[in-house]
Amino acid sequence: MNSTSVQSDIVLHLNHISKRFGSLLANDDISLELRRGEVLALLGENGAGKTTLMNILFGHYTADSGEIRVFGRSLQSSSPKAALSAGIGMVHQHFTLADNLTVLENIMLGTEPLWHLWQRQQNARQRVIALADQFGLSMHPDAKIADLSVGERQRVEILKALYRDVKILILDEPTAVLTPQETEALFTTLHKLTQAELSVMFISHKLQEVMRVSDRVIVLRTGRVVATVPTAETTPAALAELMVGRPIPQPTRQFQTPGEALLQLAAVTVASQDGRPLIDQLDLTVRQAEIVGIAGVSGNGQAALFNLLSGLLTPTSGTVRLYGQVCDRFTATDMVRANIARIPEDRHTTGLIGDMSIWENLILADYAEPAFSQKGFLKRHSAIAHANQIIQAFDVRCPSPFATVRLLSGGNMQKLILGRELSRQPQIILASQPTRGLDLGAVTYVHQQLLNARDRGAGILLISEDLDELLSLCDRLCVIYQGKLSAPMPTETVSLQTLGLMMAGKDKADAI
Amino acid sequence: MQFDRRETVPLGLAVLAPIAAIAIALLLCTPLISWTGMPAFTAYGIMFTGALGSPFAWSETLSRATPLMFTGLGVAVAFRARFWNIGAEGQFYLGAIAATLLGTGLLNLPAIILLPLIFMAGFLFGGTLLLLPAILKTRIQVDEVVTTLLLNFIVLLVVSYLVEGPLKDPAALGWPQALPVPPEATLPKLGGRAHWGLMIAIASAILIWILNARAVLGYQMKAIGANIQAALFAGIPINWVLLLTALLSGGLAGMGGVSEVSGLKGYLSLDLSPGFGYTGIVVAMLAQLHPIGVLISAIFIAAIYVGADAMSRAANLPSYLADVIVSTSLLCMLVSILLTRYRVRWRS
Numbered sequence: 001m002n003s004t005s006v007q008s009d010i011v012l013h014l015n016h017i018s019k020r021f022g023s024l025l026a027n028d029d030i031s032l033e034l035r036r037g038e039v040l041a042l043l044g045e046n047g048a049g050k051t052t053l054m055n056i057l058f059g060h061y062t063a064d065s066g067e068i069r070v071f072g073r074s075l076q077s078s079s080p081k082a083a084l085s086a087g088i089g090m091v092h093q094h095f096t097l098a099d100n101l102t103v104l105e106n107i108m109l110g111t112e113p114l115w116h117l118w119q120r121q122q123n124a125r126q127r128v129i130a131l132a133d134q135f136g137l138s139m140h141p142d143a144k145i146a147d148l149s150v151g152e153r154q155r156v157e158i159l160k161a162l163y164r165d166v167k168i169l170i171l172d173e174p175t176a177v178l179t180p181q182e183t184e185a186l187f188t189t190l191h192k193l194t195q196a197e198l199s200v201m202f203i204s205h206k207l208q209e210v211m212r213v214s215d216r217v218i219v220l221r222t223g224r225v226v227a228t229v230p231t232a233e234t235t236p237a238a239l240a241e242l243m244v245g246r247p248i249p250q251p252t253r254q255f256q257t258p259g260e261a262l263l264q265l266a267a268v269t270v271a272s273q274d275g276r277p278l279i280d281q282l283d284l285t286v287r288q289a290e291i292v293g294i295a296g297v298s299g300n301g302q303a304a305l306f307n308l309l310s311g312l313l314t315p316t317s318g319t320v321r322l323y324g325q326v327c328d329r330f331t332a333t334d335m336v337r338a339n340i341a342r343i344p345e346d347r348h349t350t351g352l353i354g355d356m357s358i359w360e361n362l363i364l365a366d367y368a369e370p371a372f373s374q375k376g377f378l379k380r381h382s383a384i385a386h387a388n389q390i391i392q393a394f395d396v397r398c399p400s401p402f403a404t405v406r407l408l409s410g411g412n413m414q415k416l417i418l419g420r421e422l423s424r425q426p427q428i429i430l431a432s433q434p435t436r437g438l439d440l441g442a443v444t445y446v447h448q449q450l451l452n453a454r455d456r457g458a459g460i461l462l463i464s465e466d467l468d469e470l471l472s473l474c475d476r477l478c479v480i481y482q483g484k485l486s487a488p489m490p491t492e493t494v495s496l497q498t499l500g501l502m503m504a505g506k507d508k509a510d511a512i
Numbered sequence: 513m514q515f516d517r518r519e520t521v522p523l524g525l526a527v528l529a530p531i532a533a534i535a536i537a538l539l540l541c542t543p544l545i546s547w548t549g550m551p552a553f554t555a556y557g558i559m560f561t562g563a564l565g566s567p568f569a570w571s572e573t574l575s576r577a578t579p580l581m582f583t584g585l586g587v588a589v590a591f592r593a594r595f596w597n598i599g600a601e602g603q604f605y606l607g608a609i610a611a612t613l614l615g616t617g618l619l620n621l622p623a624i625i626l627l628p629l630i631f632m633a634g635f636l637f638g639g640t641l642l643l644l645p646a647i648l649k650t651r652i653q654v655d656e657v658v659t660t661l662l663l664n665f666i667v668l669l670v671v672s673y674l675v676e677g678p679l680k681d682p683a684a685l686g687w688p689q690a691l692p693v694p695p696e697a698t699l700p701k702l703g704g705r706a707h708w709g710l711m712i713a714i715a716s717a718i719l720i721w722i723l724n725a726r727a728v729l730g731y732q733m734k735a736i737g738a739n740i741q742a743a744l745f746a747g748i749p750i751n752w753v754l755l756l757t758a759l760l761s762g763g764l765a766g767m768g769g770v771s772e773v774s775g776l777k778g779y780l781s782l783d784l785s786p787g788f789g790y791t792g793i794v795v796a797m798l799a800q801l802h803p804i805g806v807l808i809s810a811i812f813i814a815a816i817y818v819g820a821d822a823m824s825r826a827a828n829l830p831s832y833l834a835d836v837i838v839s840t841s842l843l844c845m846l847v848s849i850l851l852t853r854y855r856v857r858w859r860s
Contacts, residue, residue, distance in 0.1 A: 333747035350742050353738045354741070368728065
């Protein structure tokens, strides 16, 4: 009794949690405490053990050893239900909402019995509206989830947790999918939550946000807690070093004068099967030795633009010029032959074939070239030699070129793709979200590779949702919104705020 | 209960798991055999000697395995590219029709020319049959499982028409069977009922193995099977490769039909195949789609059928037991494949 009264402001206590998967120690003796009314940031790279720890807390895994105490009581049975009834709610990175139901129905689903539904719905509606007002989560309870934006869906998830009377809210990478304005709104909500004495655990790998929003930071590295610091007493650089375990060199960006136009799009439209334009009358030029960035919330035509230039789509109208020549054949092979490097957004589904070996993956784009095949047979030796070369040049950590790609880490997979695409000395580089889900070290590496390619004269089209990335790498920036592309802007003239507003569909003039 | 993917599969496990799976399958079948009144071990003893215990038994098993090798190879080739060919039965019969059409009097050639010719014709017939579903799949996305399966019944009705009508053997005393193939279109025997079809099957398996491991086409087929989106992104001509895969897959099953007519039966009839096409799927799955594995698993399954026949003759047991044993083996093998790839953890 005595100890509980002393620690009454500690709402959640993780005590020496360890979890092992085979040979991997995912959580190594992790202890942390969450206090009433604070935002605690859990910072760490991929594979640092953040997700495992949260899955243990939320009952998806059982810890090998250690104890979880919620409000002084031990959390025994490990199931999401037990965690919920103990007052812990979680908003996952990938939302768990039924698209064809309304906001209210989603909130009630799994919370309320379906008996006397109408009566319950009336009560629930009032509570939802009250909660939404209290925490700044404005929301129409009868809107269909399918019609909501990503930011609104996240608010529904938070409301769902609040409706269940949670006192502890865990947010897993909540800003990954948000525009700057939506992020801002989320932070306001978090502030209101902590004022209402709720406690928030904020999982992230973005340093700036952690600095902005948290009261304390816990840094995880390779399954261990390496530091617990009050946010006010640290700096982003110090946190980065704690997170990675070594100082991170910043990529160097030299001034370059752009050369001739390599890639020109004039009034290019790509329509979907039902005739709706995916990209609409798009004008764009990428010159030698420059990086042109495309900002935008995903789903606004980026995929169509990338697929068009990758040779998976054909334009409905407009002209595409490569090196000044009008391009009239749009197949993947033609684009590869035109010396375009393509770095796709999704390493697992489009970039690589997980069940094939490294050397087989490294010749995917040019297995048909005389260097790697002859008279219908693969030149295995040259392909393996090529793989060894890339593994060395791009520092891919792998047992051998025969290793299955699936077993590599995300960073190493990305290095394979970079190696495959950049070792061909491409003149045009197409990169879509090239650093998504990568560790800080790997992100820096990818950025450096892109800058190096720019320095040797390549023209790079960088599609990204990470605005910091765009602002730090690009020479010029465009914003894509509902298939329309803004006029290019020199990066120096653009602010984060302007970008955010333009991404939400405002004109540049209005935005400034 | 959770499954964790193993990072590496130890060699011992990879070798022992299939053997253990088959041992467990046999163990699971013992109550059923005991129930028929015979001690299970005696029954398995009879099965073993009946299938592999003498040169005669071997020749029986190998002759039974030969068509399974062809259909198994055909299925394995298609499945590797994730083209679900369930129609090996129909392709097998179409190969047999080709052998009958060309081999029973239409062409008057010496065996050395006629035999390769009817094998090629069987390959083309079987392959062309599978091209139809492949074209439907690549052009208008028709599910090939449905089309290939239903084609089997269409082909069987065509065979039924042929052996009752235009190809009917008048000397067959009214039995619905086609004209027999003359000696020029008959494969030489290897001893007992085993015939040269076995050698052709083994050669085909080796060729497929080389194709898979070394050829550009094998690489493309593997890429399409493992991740069709990445294959598309890389610029692999998916439709073209799928058509070639279909031709090869159906062709191999068709060669099985030729081999059965000109090597063993001598004529086309409706009972030429007791489901070789369907059993070919089991053969391919047991072999984990590896062409050399197909040879081994075809012999294994043939041995069970031949052994079960011997058992039923000796002890008057129903030969349906063979189906039970084969199916149980497949289930055990699938579980063992799962266990070699994943580690099971039980939640505390």
